[in-house]
Amino acid sequence: MKICFVMYPWNKVEPEKDTTMRLIKECTDRGFEVSYLTTSDISISKGSVIGKCRKLIFTETEDCVEFYHTMQFETAIKNLTDFDMIFMRSDPPVDPLLLNMLEMIEDQVFFVNKPSGLRKANNKIYAASFDDGKESIVPQTLITRDIDLIKEFVEENKFDKFIIKPLDGMGGKGVVLFQANDIGNLSAIADFYINHAGKPQPIICQNYIEGAEKGDVRAIVINGEPIGAIMRVPAKGDHRSNISAGGSAVKHDLTEHEMDLCRQMGKRLVKDGIFFTGIDLINGKMVELNVVSPGGIVPHNNVNGNLDIQKQIVSMLLETYEEFK
Template sequence: MNVCFLMYPWESIKSPENDTSLTLIHECAKRGHGVAICTPSNLTIRNSVTNAFCTILNRSEKIPASIKSFYKKTTTREEMLPLAGFDVIFMRAEPPLDPLMLNFLDSVKDDVFVINSVRGLREANNKLYTAAFEDPDNEIIPVTHVSKNKDYLIQMIEESKSDKMILKPLDGFGGSGVILIEKSAMGNINSLLDFYIHKKDGTSDYVILQEYIEGADKGDVRILILNGVPIGAMKRVPGDKDHRSNVSAGGTVAKHKLTAQEKLLCKKIGPRLVKDGLYFVGIDVIGGKLVEVNVMSPGGITYMNKVYKTKIQEKVVDFMESKVLERNAAFKRKTDLKRMVEEA
């Protein structure tokens, strides 16, 4: 199996032991699969064929067990390769999503197993996907408003039954730009909304205003879902000086056993994720409610592995291998049937 990881540059990995993408790459290399890496900016078309300027990992007979050693000792080479020649394209690029990248992938999506699917990425690349989930009684989704109309947002804050709400940019990630607002500090709301909505170039951005869920100050739960089923979870606890629980924002992790409500949530959204081709996602949950769906580069494998002494990446690569076998078997069957017709 040959896998192309569409991600950030190989040389930009700062903390190998904590990098989910590198953990997946390491597992592929351990199994003898070919691995190449390319960034969204390195996609190109030559003679009507979509190619990528790839960083190819040189194969080695002995793969270091330590991911840190693997990263340090692995040698690479550069080569332009056709994307349709790969068995799997694994999306691991960081948000925000580059729509041009998806246009390139459109040309090969029928030839390669893309995880996550191009259609799914288009629909779910930002927080609108979560906000638009069908949940009229707000059983699994907190009350959410998405707008760039400042007057409307202020009205929603004033009408909210809670004294607290969460404000965040629509295209933020890693906890960036997430702030807690309170009705008791309404004097700052105008300037905050101006800052979030209006850009220096005269354009404007959408923001998300979301119901504050009690217990959010104690952290959230990151759940990794593979093919619609949860495969790992961890509690993320905010640091002393930050309300955000993201590890990148100073949060810490702890073991977490899924509650009945969280299991129900996963059961409700799992089929929709699979239907949309979102096979490997990370969801953030607070108080049993879905706060965010991460579809581009969900992280957390390394931290869950440490907490539970497991290897979640094995399940992910097992799934990739099974999908490639299915596709190859379907192609062989179709080829054999066509040959039978031609030879009749």
């Protein structure tokens, strides 16, 4: 089997904690031919989607860090339809032009995740579409460029606390927590987020879910089925639980409610071609959906005694690939 990873540059990988590296190594351990390329390596020539692909020439080793550091590559221009499976693992947000290119071949190659699905789900608007106004799945959410509308939203719903965050943020960056009585300070921060790019950008305002100060749950969902989770605990003095923001991971067994919520969302995700997802939960509600380059494998393995969840991930995705064929 030939597998290609569309990812960030190799020299940007942090092998001690990188999820993509665990997936790559699992694929090579199974004897698959594995290549990688970056988003800037993809082109269209004579109606075909091609890429400057780097095939991995690796040393047999059990250690993933050594695997990374001893890697060598064989570079060639390839038609991307020569691959059986393409893993989309670039950092969000995804370039719409790249999605346009890859959508040309998504019926010919099995993508994790499908370009058309990423177009729908690679931003926080998709996650907000699960808001039913009753907080059954997600906290009440407003996406807007209008600061006055944010104030009205907070006051009408009588939020004690709320957060605002950029639409294209990742890793907890840019998440600001407000007390309702601090709403007078909202304008300056919201104005910065809305106008910092030179033209007005939407931002997210969301009800603060009680219990967030204790951390959140990152559920790993494959083919719509939750297969593992960790609890991410914020660093002292920080409201963000993201591990990249200093949070730490502890073992967590998903509750029946959390399992049901993930499966409920999973049905729609799979229908949209999203087979590998990280769903973040607080107090039984989804607060973040990660579809472009979901992480969490290394902390999951660490807190669960090196269960190597990447083996289950790849096995389940191979089952879906067989259905795709």
